[in-house]
Amino acid sequence: MPEPVIFYTNPMSRGQIVRWALEESGAAYETVIVEYGAEMKSPDYLAINPMGKVPALRHGERTVTECAAICAYLADAFPEAGLAPTADECAAYYRWLFFAAGPLEQAVTAQAMGWTTEEDRSAMLGFGTYDNTVDAVAALLGASDYVCGDRFTMADVYVGSHIEWGLGFSTLPKRPAFEAYVGRIAARETHKRARAIDAALIAEREAAEA
Numbered sequence: 001m002p003e004p005v006i007f008y009t010n011p012m013s014r015g016q017i018v019r020w021a022l023e024e025s026g027a028a029y030e031t032v033i034v035e036y037g038a039e040m041k042s043p044d045y046l047a048i049n050p051m052g053k054v055p056a057l058r059h060g061e062r063t064v065t066e067c068a069a070i071c072a073y074l075a076d077a078f079p080e081a082g083l084a085p086t087a088d089e090c091a092a093y094y095r096w097l098f099f100a101a102g103p104l105e106q107a108v109t110a111q112a113m114g115w116t117t118e119e120d121r122s123a124m125l126g127f128g129t130y131d132n133t134v135d136a137v138a139a140l141l142g143a144s145d146y147v148c149g150d151r152f153t154m155a156d157v158y159v160g161s162h163i164e165w166g167l168g169f170s171t172l173p174k175r176p177a178f179e180a181y182v183g184r185i186a187a188r189e190t191h192k193r194a195r196a197i198d199a200a201l202i203a204e205r206e207a208a209e210a
């Protein structure tokens, strides 16, 4: 019998990335909604994610947190989906997965929060500058359809979600390479299904609050 997969999330959260990863993986999973505030900071939930944040995943006795790690974990745990990297793809796959979770997220956050740094101190920042970070990702996506070349992998779920949200929230510039990439990934049935599940959960909650 397969080990149960439990997905802790809130529909209005980065959990949407993991929902898409789960739909891509083909894994059967149970969703547990965790409310912001007291429930997310309760001892029971802190035992799952000591950060008191969603998403989190339990697979049998194993726990994984951090969207990027969960994406990579699911690709490995459900290899039949064919979304883990081949030996040749590993370099690009891990490079850009980590780049999106580190420098890209930091650069976008710093920009959105209006954090500024004197130019001569940018060498101390992992992302250097917002412009350099954005240019690096735009160069990647201008040169190939997907992170690992011409094949969609789980890295595209994570990198793609960053680009999609960046365009949606205007925290990333509307570069043609970004728009074309988001068009490709958002056309996937798994992407549409995942987003529809969270949209329905959000609508349900809004209706209940009205």
Ligand SMILES: N[C@@H](CCC(=O)N[C@@H](CS)C(=O)NCC(=O)O)C(=O)O
Pocket (backbone or CB within 6 Å): 012, 013, 014, 015, 036, 037, 040, 052, 053, 054, 055, 065, 066, 067, 068
């Ligand atoms: N680095 C984490 C970020 C998770 C995160 O910040 N989640 C937000 C929702 S998008 C959250 O749970 N915030 C609630 C809180 O911090 O109280 C990841 O990638 O999974």
